[in-house]
Amino acid sequence: MAILEIKDLSIRLPDGHAARPILDSVSLRVDRGETVGLVGESGSGKSVACRSVLGLLPERSRADGEVNVAGTNVLTASRAQLRRLRSHQVSMIFQDPRASLNPMRRIGDFLTEGLRAAGVPSAAAGTRAEELLEAVGIRDPRGALRRYPHQFSGGMLQRVVIAGALAGEPELLLADEPTTALDVTTQAEVISILTRLQAERGTGLLFVTHDLELAAAICDRIYVMYAGRIVEAQPATRLFENPRHPYTAGLLASTPRLEPGAAPPRPIPGQPLSLAEAPSGCAFAARCPLAEPQCSAQTPTLREYGDGLAACLRADEEVLL
Numbered sequence: 001m002a003i004l005e006i007k008d009l010s011i012r013l014p015d016g017h018a019a020r021p022i023l024d025s026v027s028l029r030v031d032r033g034e035t036v037g038l039v040g041e042s043g044s045g046k047s048v049a050c051r052s053v054l055g056l057l058p059e060r061s062r063a064d065g066e067v068n069v070a071g072t073n074v075l076t077a078s079r080a081q082l083r084r085l086r087s088h089q090v091s092m093i094f095q096d097p098r099a100s101l102n103p104m105r106r107i108g109d110f111l112t113e114g115l116r117a118a119g120v121p122s123a124a125a126g127t128r129a130e131e132l133l134e135a136v137g138i139r140d141p142r143g144a145l146r147r148y149p150h151q152f153s154g155g156m157l158q159r160v161v162i163a164g165a166l167a168g169e170p171e172l173l174l175a176d177e178p179t180t181a182l183d184v185t186t187q188a189e190v191i192s193i194l195t196r197l198q199a200e201r202g203t204g205l206l207f208v209t210h211d212l213e214l215a216a217a218i219c220d221r222i223y224v225m226y227a228g229r230i231v232e233a234q235p236a237t238r239l240f241e242n243p244r245h246p247y248t249a250g251l252l253a254s255t256p257r258l259e260p261g262a263a264p265p266r267p268i269p270g271q272p273l274s275l276a277e278a279p280s281g282c283a284f285a286a287r288c289p290l291a292e293p294q295c296s297a298q299t300p301t302l303r304e305y306g307d308g309l310a311a312c313l314r315a316d317e318e319v320l321l
Contacts, residue, residue, distance in 0.1 A: 037215035108145030155186035234308030244310035
């Protein structure tokens with residue numbers, strides 16, 4: 001059963017601010033207990049799609065479509081409904097943990113504020129905060145509650161933010177590139193904590209990243225975004241074995257490999273589209289090694305290929321890495 005279902009979501013800035021939508025007819029689904037990856041280059045629209053689940057839309061933007069969380073359409077929800085949704089059903093882990101915390105307030109204040117606002121007594125909220133810190137691997141959780149953000153390393157602070165996201169026991173967790181600023185060892189620790197807690201609680205997880213290798217390691221299904229559109233969706237294992245969109249193939253080919261004799265990474269030529277650009281046809285055509293004249297004239301739609309989807313006029317052909 002889906003905990004999150006986005007249907008034909010389009011987000012546009014006011015006239016004159018962008019030549020194309022930030023998101024263009026995006027549809028995706030996350031089931032309860034499922035980990036779904038959302039991958040693509042910077043500027044593809046991943047974070048905007050993620051934030052839309054909480055109703056955090058760009059200022060003065062116009063949104064069409066549906067963003068349903070446990071049956072509630074976020075785009076038409078009242079303030080009271082959004083407050084309940086953000087308190088108990090959905091939580092988000094942002095990319096930079098230091099930007100998520102007030103440097104003038106103690107960690108205990110950060111973790112207990114939402115609990116106390118929900119009516120939990122102060123003593124019980126403090127006990128719950130200790131339990132959460134212990135669950136994410138913070139030593140001396142009671143002492144940690146009295147410390148300030150600057151007294152934690154980046155990895156430890158990300159654990160604190162994860163604990164805060166879990167405080168309301170959400171049914172859906174949104175992770176917006178939560179390991180980007182961390183070293184490799186700390187990344188592995190944070191991912192291990194996320195996947196363990198998600199499995200224990202049966203929480204749906206939408207994991208936003210630009211790292212396909214990481215997405216393949218932890219996700220059940222992966223959506224690939226380019227220029228505000230979903231261009232491919234497949235189970236994680238099949239995406240690596242048989243990508244159906246040239247952009248996905250390009251992302252895989254540009255990933256460094258550590259295996260002996262592995263080919264060097266091949267970058268995707270050209271630049272991602274800016275919001276000031278709105279080419280006709282396929283948005284990836286100018287960078288695509290397989291593009292034909294029709295690709296610049298006809299906009300491809302998502303079509304089924306086996307148990308996946310691809311938006312490419314040549315998706316039924318073999319895509320080579």
